[in-house]
Amino acid sequence: MRAETRIRAARVELVAETSRSIDEAVEPRLIMDEDAFRRFYERTARPLFAYLLQVSGRRHIADDLLQESYCRLLSAKLPAMDEAQTKSYLFQIANNLLRDRWRRSEDVGRTEPIEGSSSGPNPELQTDMRRAFEQLKPRERQLLWLAYVEGANHKEIADSTGLRTGSVKLLLFRARRKLADLLRCNPADSKEKVNV
Amino acid sequence: MNDFGCGKENQVLEAQRSDEISPELMNHVATCAACTDLVLVSKFLQSEAENVREAALPDAGLVWRKAQLRSRHEALARATWPIRFVGGVAALASVVVGLWLVFSVTELPTWLSDIGNYGLQAEHLWRGYWAEVALRGGAGILLCAFLGSLYVLLPDNARMRLGRPSLS
Numbered sequence: 001m002r003a004e005t006r007i008r009a010a011r012v013e014l015v016a017e018t019s020r021s022i023d024e025a026v027e028p029r030l031i032m033d034e035d036a037f038r039r040f041y042e043r044t045a046r047p048l049f050a051y052l053l054q055v056s057g058r059r060h061i062a063d064d065l066l067q068e069s070y071c072r073l074l075s076a077k078l079p080a081m082d083e084a085q086t087k088s089y090l091f092q093i094a095n096n097l098l099r100d101r102w103r104r105s106e107d108v109g110r111t112e113p114i115e116g117s118s119s120g121p122n123p124e125l126q127t128d129m130r131r132a133f134e135q136l137k138p139r140e141r142q143l144l145w146l147a148y149v150e151g152a153n154h155k156e157i158a159d160s161t162g163l164r165t166g167s168v169k170l171l172l173f174r175a176r177r178k179l180a181d182l183l184r185c186n187p188a189d190s191k192e193k194v195n196v
Numbered sequence: 197m198n199d200f201g202c203g204k205e206n207q208v209l210e211a212q213r214s215d216e217i218s219p220e221l222m223n224h225v226a227t228c229a230a231c232t233d234l235v236l237v238s239k240f241l242q243s244e245a246e247n248v249r250e251a252a253l254p255d256a257g258l259v260w261r262k263a264q265l266r267s268r269h270e271a272l273a274r275a276t277w278p279i280r281f282v283g284g285v286a287a288l289a290s291v292v293v294g295l296w297l298v299f300s301v302t303e304l305p306t307w308l309s310d311i312g313n314y315g316l317q318a319e320h321l322w323r324g325y326w327a328e329v330a331l332r333g334g335a336g337i338l339l340c341a342f343l344g345s346l347y348v349l350l351p352d353n354a355r356m357r358l359g360r361p362s363l364s
Contacts, residue, residue, distance in 0.1 A: 030267055034260055041256040050248035059251075067259050074263040075270065129240055148209070148238040149245045173201050180233035183240060 030074040037074065044087050045070075047150065052094060055142045057134060061101065069094040091150070092160050095142070099162070102138065132182035140175035147172055202230040212238060276348075283345025286338045293335040 032040065048069065052062035072093050073086070081089065133141065142161065146152045154172070158165040202208075204224060208231050211217040217225070225231045 029271070030263060034257075037260055038256045041259065045253050045256070046249060047245075049251065049253055050245050053248055053251070054244060063254060067254055067262060070259045071263040071266055074260075075267050130244070133240070133244070144237065144241060148241045151213075176233050176237050179240075180236050183236055 031076060031078055032074070037070075040083065040086065041070065043083070044090060048090060048094060051091070051142075051145050051150065052098070054133075054145050055098060055138050056101070057138075065094055065097045065101075068097055072097075088156065088160065091146075095160050095162070098138070098142070129183060132185070133179065135182055136175060136179060140171070140178065143168065143172045144175050144179060201234075202228050204228070204231060205234055208234055209238060279345055279348055283342055286342035286345060289338045290335065290342050293331070293338060297331070297335065 030037075045066065049062055049066050052065050053059060056062055056065065069090055073090050076089075076093075078086075078089065136144070139161075143157060146157045146160065152160065154165050154168045157163070157168045157172070161168070163171070204221070208217075208221060208225060211221055212235060225235055
């Protein structure tokens with residue numbers, strides 16, 4: 001009788017141990033806990049979304065890539081990083097995802113109106129200027145945004161986009177001149193735009 | 197100004213961001229084509245960034261749960277890899293043995309007639325019998341291993357449809 005009880009106890013223990021091992025094996029291993037992630041997301045999601053939206057030109061793509069970028073970041077095996085480095089890595093992931101879309105020739109680059117975004121003092125002017133911006137290639141929009149909104153230097157842009165630093169300098173200069181020309185072609189706004 | 201811009205670009209950009217452009221810098225911007233482009237473009241891009249600030253974003257909790265779920269799936273795939281591997285090997289071996297058996301059965305009449313023709317001794321028959329039994333037994337074991345692996349790898353809902361309890 002005692003032996004039977006022992007066998008039963010051993011069996012229960014074995015099942016519990018196996019269950020623990022399975023739980024440990026399939027336990028998600030993410031690079032930060034939920035609270036830390038929420039804080040990081042709070043600070044980085046909006047700039048990343050703005051970047052993806054401006055470069056891809058489509059809201060649903062920006063949404064998809066935003067979520068995908070964070071999921072990949074959380075599952076990545078990374079060395080210890082500060083927030084700026086983690087943000088830079090996040091943008092790198094987003095750029096890789098954008099590049100994958102371009103390679104698959106999906107509809108990145110073709111733009112759609114951004115809802116609720118022409119709420120400034122002169123919506124028509126903003127729409128015209130945005131049309132000018134949309135005439136740029138996605139790569140040009142990417143470089144301009146990283147340089148003049150994110151404030152990234154040439155090396156950071158090169159790291160993030162996979163281009164050479166020298167190429168970034170040249171491409172950025174050309175993209176800027178192209179956008180400035182396009183913005184100038186826009187009638188009735190040249191004075192207002194360069195009003196520093 | 198040089199071929200790729202102006203040396204004062206960083207200064208202009210900093211001043212524009214802080215909204216404190218000195219009259220001297222303003223005069224420079226008015227006369228330098230590169231800095232004029234810079235101011236025009238960066239001002240436009242900053243205003244675009246301001247506009248996007250109002251857009252609704254996916255909830256952080258949703259993204260977190262999605263990442264957790266994906267990580268769990270990846271861990272599960274890693275943990276069950278040996279089972280899938282053995283299942284695959286068993287399936288391959290079953291197919292090979294099955295094909296071999298089919299060919300052997302189709303040749304059976306010739307084999308039987310050969311017994312009559314050559315008048316095989318009982319010892320030969322005995323050896324042939326054991327070889328056949330071992331082969332069929334081996335094939336059966338491999339088939340069971342394959343079906344067992346398949347069952348373990350079935351998703352929970354499919355297993356429930358089969359009327360069996362979930363493994364988890």
